[in-house]
Amino acid sequence: MxxxxxxxxxxxxxxxxxxxxxxxxxxxxxxxxxxxxxxxxxxxxxxxxxxxxxxxxxxxxxNTFEISIVGLEKSGKSTFANAFMGNDVLPTKDARCTYTATSIRFGTENDAQVDFYSDAQFNEEFHRKLNLLGIENPQHWSEWSKELLDKETEQLPPLRSEQKNIYNDILEIITNRSSIQNLIGSESLHFVNHELETEVKEYIENPAKALAVKEIVIRSDKLSAMRNAIIYDVPGFDSPTQLHKDQTRAWMKKSDAVILIVNADRPSFNDSLVQFFESVDKDDDGISIGEKLFVFANRADIATTLQDNLQRIREELQNYRIMPTALIAQRLTAGSARARIELDNGNTQSAILQSLKEKGLAGDxxxxxxxxxxxxxxxxxxxxxxxxxxxxxxxxxxxxxxxxxxNQIDGNSSIELQMDNLVDELKRTARQRIHNALAECRTQIVQQCKENKPITDKVRKNAIQSIDPVRYQITEDEIRRAQYEELSGAGVLERFDASIRDSKFTAMYEEFIDNVVHLAVEEYRESEKKILTAFESGLELTPSHPFFKELEKALKKYISEQCGKIAPEGYYNSLIRRYSRSLFEILISTPFGNIARYKKFDDDRRNFYSISLFTDEENPQIQPDKQSMHYQILFHQQINSNNDPQSNSLNDAIVKVESVTNEVIAVNSPLYHNLQNFCEKHPNNALAELDTLLAQLPPVETANANAIPLFAIQENPAVTKLNQLLEHALQESPNSAESQLTERAYAQFFQNYRKTIEKIPSEFNQDVCILKNILNEQVMNAVSIEIPFLDLVKQDIISLQKSLETAAFTSFINMEKAHILEEKYNQxxxxxxxxxxxxxxxxxxxxxxxxxx
Ligand SMILES: Nc1nc2c(ncn2[C@@H]2O[C@H](COP(=O)(O)OP(=O)(O)OP(=O)(O)O)[C@@H](O)[C@H]2O)c(=O)[nH]1
Ligand SMILES: [Mg+2]
Incomplete structure (x- = not known):
């Protein structure tokens, strides 16, 4: 720009x-x-x-003005700096006396800070000096002696003049080794007030101290002449210390102006000066040093041919391109720093001033x-x-x-509008997501119920398991109490059997119902949780949501309002009672052998038939009346089991009849059924009974060789006769299986049954076992409790899905939007x-x- x-x-x-x-x-x-x-x-x-x-x-x-004062050694830099600033803070001497870079500025504090080299820095600098002489000995600086230095130098060609300076410098370090060693690497030192005149000067001019110093910063209230100036006083260009040259260069670059002190007495520029200027080109602002350079031709008092010398200086500046020609004339000043110091000290008649006048200079x-x-x-x-x-x-x-x-932003919609949009979007997306999540939830519950039958499983494991004959057995104490209450009279035994059973019934039945309902409701609650989760996922709620608890509560309320029409407790209660009550009543509350047991069975016969269909799934052809479950309930009798002795005797009977009649008996043929019933009727002596019938059969002819059995199946008269005999035998018996489930058969069965007080507990135990068994095998299969459970859950889910389209859901979202959208609102x-x-x-x-x- x-x-x-x-x-x-x-x-x-x-x-x-x-x-x-x-x-x-x-x-x-x-x-x-x-x-x-x-x-x-x-x-x-x-x-x-x-x-x-x-x-x-x-x-x-x-108005800070940074000025570096540069020049060859002993050109009078320090004297000039003092004169320029109007004080004598810096030491000046005929011999080399500035060993260190010093910055001085005006300040009311009057203080100074002295920084020292580290041992490593110092050692490096020392070896750099040795290298300049041509010596490559890596021994640590502090181990050097004059003898070692001389020994090393003897091997070298004679030293050039600037090398001699370096040699002296090294020698000076060796001479002052112990004091330098003490200072090197130490913390910065601070000085105040009068110490600036005494101690601080020591660190600038006394080699024993100054050689260890890296830099000094002085603030003094004596610099009254140039309060805004910061002066950098440095050792001469020809100083053998590389670090001084580096410092000088850095300062020249950052300064606002550079004053080069030259000797008006010896106007020729030496190599050190020329080379130094060649080594700095542009400064930090891209300005060449020459453009901000001023030249002070010092010691004009002792210059014998001042004007010629000044001309010579101008030429040198121009020839070596140290500064632009146009600036040389205005920026070269001749004078004497020392004259000014003397003047400042009150010496108005000094010889130096006099000499300046003689040379035609108006002032210093x-x-x-x-x-x-x-x-x-x-x-x-x-x-x-x-x-x-x-x-x-x-x-x-x-x-x-x-x-x-x-930062350019497009669009300009108001935050309220954006929030409304968020709510609209929420309603739309949540509706869809919840609907889908509910459908998914329903599929899962159905699948889980069908596959695992979790409620049936729980009822079997807990409710039915707890119907334990040992737990519910009739105790001697109960018998004694019943006996005591029913002291005498006819039917006493029946009555206290009934009364003990009555009290057992109440306890067992209610506990069972409670258990089942509790388990079913528990499962229902699980499904409610799944429904809640479906809602939460639909609304993208996670437990980390800041209002998770509040929203969960609101959702529960919404869900129960939308689907809580049927209380699951009541639902399951009536369901389970419908299936189990008469079973409990017959087996538990009515005494074994009592006609009341038959009457109750008869009342509920249809129900029992339907339940019993779930028993012998492998024998569906068995008539309802012949289901073994009913025999167990009424007679404590087990029939129709494949493992029972009747079944074996049936096989034996078939073999026997086949051999006598010379006929193959087909399963399910009338003869087969008749034989089956006959064996059932005579569980212990079926074969002997059969023998008496077989004895009445007509003789069986051997097979007719001329008959063509495939086309003319002849009736076997033996089979016909046997069928007649068997049917007659079954009919005439009161214990026939067909008639066992009639009231008369029931009464006849127990006609000769003698109940005793001792029998009552074992009858009851058997009833409990049968009850448990029937509940487990038949009732649980018949009820398939998962189906009504699923119906209920399905109804809930459907009404919830429907509710999403109603005002109920909209108002739910409107009520809860601030909570649901909290994070998005914040965002x-x-x-x-x-x-x-x-x-x-x-x-x-x-x-x-x-x-x-
Ligand atoms: N005759 C005369 N002598 C001067 C003048 N300016 C300085 N001197 C003397 O020159 C000697 C060296 O002066 P310094 O100011 O120490 O020189 P320097 O350039 O700072 O020396 P180093 O820092 O050691 O390089 C001192 O004895 C001064 O008194 C002057 O204008 N005329
Ligand atoms: Mg000096």
Missing amino acids: LIRKDELSMNREETLERLSSEISCVQKLLDTKYSEVIEISYQQKLREILKKMTFFQEKLKN GIDTIRSLLEDYNNTVRLQVMQQRIANLKENVLALFSELRQE LNAENENRKRRLEIIREIDRILAAED
């Missing part, structure tokens, strides 16, 4: 004012409220620029060079600074426009805040840019 004319014509105050307002712009953008919006990399760039700007702000405010030149520099500082240098500030501003503006681009608010900030940033930047135009 080219510097603008109006900017360059501004004075220091105006520049400062502008800069300050630019700084506050940058600071505004660095405000913490924008820190989340502005990218870190931009913040860093802004901060870097701000740091530079504040540096210039300080410099402008205090110090005021001249001061005003040259002041002028330079306020004009050219101010422009340099303005240029630097303008460059910074250019950077800032570029950054601003990038930022403006970055929206945050985004909105950021949006506002971005707008602010843009407005801020626009304001800045508008002020520029």
Whole structure:
């Protein structure tokens, strides 16, 4: 960016004012409220620029003017620095006396800080010096002696003059080894007030101390003449210490101006000087050193041919291109630093001053060079600074426009509208998601129930398992109590059997019902949980949601309102009672052998038949009346089991009949059934009974060879006769299986049964076992409790799915939206805040840019 004319014509105050307002712009953008919006990399760039700007702000405010004073050794740099600053803080001597780089500035504090080399730094510097002589001995600096140095030097070609300086330097270190060793690597030292005159000077001029020093910073209130100046006084260019040269170069680069002290008495520039200037080209601002260089031709008092010498100096400056030719004439000042010091000390008649007058010089030149520099500082240098500030501003503006681009936002919808949109979207998506989740939940529950029959399983394991004959057995104590209550009279035994059983019934039945209902309801609650989860997943609620608990509560309420029409407790209660009550009543509350047992059975016969169908699934052809379950209930008798002895006797009977009749008996043929019933009727002596019938059969003819059995099946008269005999035998018997389930058969069966008090507990135990068995095998299969359970759950799910389309769901969402959308609302608010900030940033930047135009 080219510097603008109006900017360059501004004075220091105006520049400062502008800069300050630019700084506050940058600071505004660095405000913490924008820190989340502005990218870190931009913040860093802004901060870097701000740091530079504040540096210039300080410099402008205090008019700080940094000047390095350079020159060859003993050219009078320190004397000049003292004269220039109006004091004698720095030591000056005929012999080399500046061993260290010193910065001095005005300050009311009057203090100094002395920094020392580390041992490693010092050792490196020492070896660099040895190398300059041509010595490559790595021994540590502190182990060197004059003998060793001389021994090493003897091997070398004769030393050149600058090498001799280095040799002396090394020697000086060796001589002062012990004191240097004490100081090297130690902490910085601080001095105040009068110590500046005494101790601090020691660290500059006394080699025993100064050789260990890296840098000294002095602030003194004596520098009254140039309060804004910071002076860098350094050892001469020809100092053998590399570090001094590096320091000198760095200072020259960052200084506002450089004053080169030359000797007016010896005008020729030596190699060290020329080479040094060649080694620094441009400074930190891209300005060549020559452009900010001023030359003071010192010791004019002793120059014999001053004008010629000055001409020579001008030529040297020009020939070696140390400074632009155009500047040489105005920036070369002749004079005497020492004359000024003497004047300052009150010596107005000194020989030096006299000599200057004789040489045609009006004064010591110090005021001249001061005003040259002041002028330079306020004009050219101010422009340099303005240029630097303008460059910074250019950077800032570029950054601003990038930022403006970055923070541009499109759209302008209000936050309320965005929130409404969120709610609409929630309703839509949640409705769909919950619907699907519920459908999924239903499929899962159905599948799980069908595959695992969890309720049946639980009822078997818990409710039925707890019907334990040992637990419920009739105790002697109960018998005694019943006996006591029923002291005498007919039917006493029956009555207390009935009364004991009655009390057992109440306890067993209610406990059973409670158990089953509890288990079924428990399972139902599980399904409710699954339904709740379906809702939660539909609403994308996780336990980490800040209002998870509140929303879960609200959802439970919604779910129970939408599907809680049937209380599951009542539902399961009536269901299980319907299937089990008469069974419990017959087996538990009515005594074995009592006609009441038959009557109850008869009342509920249809029910029992339907339950019993679930018994012998492998023998569906068995007639309801012949189901073994009924025989067990009424007679404690087991029939029809494949493992029982009747079955074996049936086989034997078939073999026998087949051999006698010479006929193959087909399963399910009338003869087969008749034989089956016959065996059942005579469980213990079927074969013997059969023999009496077989004896009555007509003789069986042997097979007719001429018969063609495939086309003319002859009736076997033996089979016909046997069938008749068997049917007759079965009919005439009162114990026939067919008639066992009639009241008469029941009565006949127990006609001769003698109940005794001892039999009652074992009858009861058997009843409990049978009950348990029937519940387990038949009832649980018949009831298939999962089916009604699933019906209930399905109904719930369907009504919940329907509810999603109703006002109930909409109002639920409206009630809970603030909770459900809490995070999204927050995000929206945050985004909105950021949006506002971005707008602010843009407005801020626009304001800045508008002020520029
Ligand atoms: N005649 C005369 N002597 C001067 C003048 N300026 C300085 N001197 C003397 O020159 C000697 C060296 O002066 P310093 O100021 O120590 O020189 P320097 O350049 O700082 O020396 P180093 O720092 O050791 O390189 C001192 O004895 C001064 O008094 C002057 O203008 N005229
Ligand atoms: Mg000096």
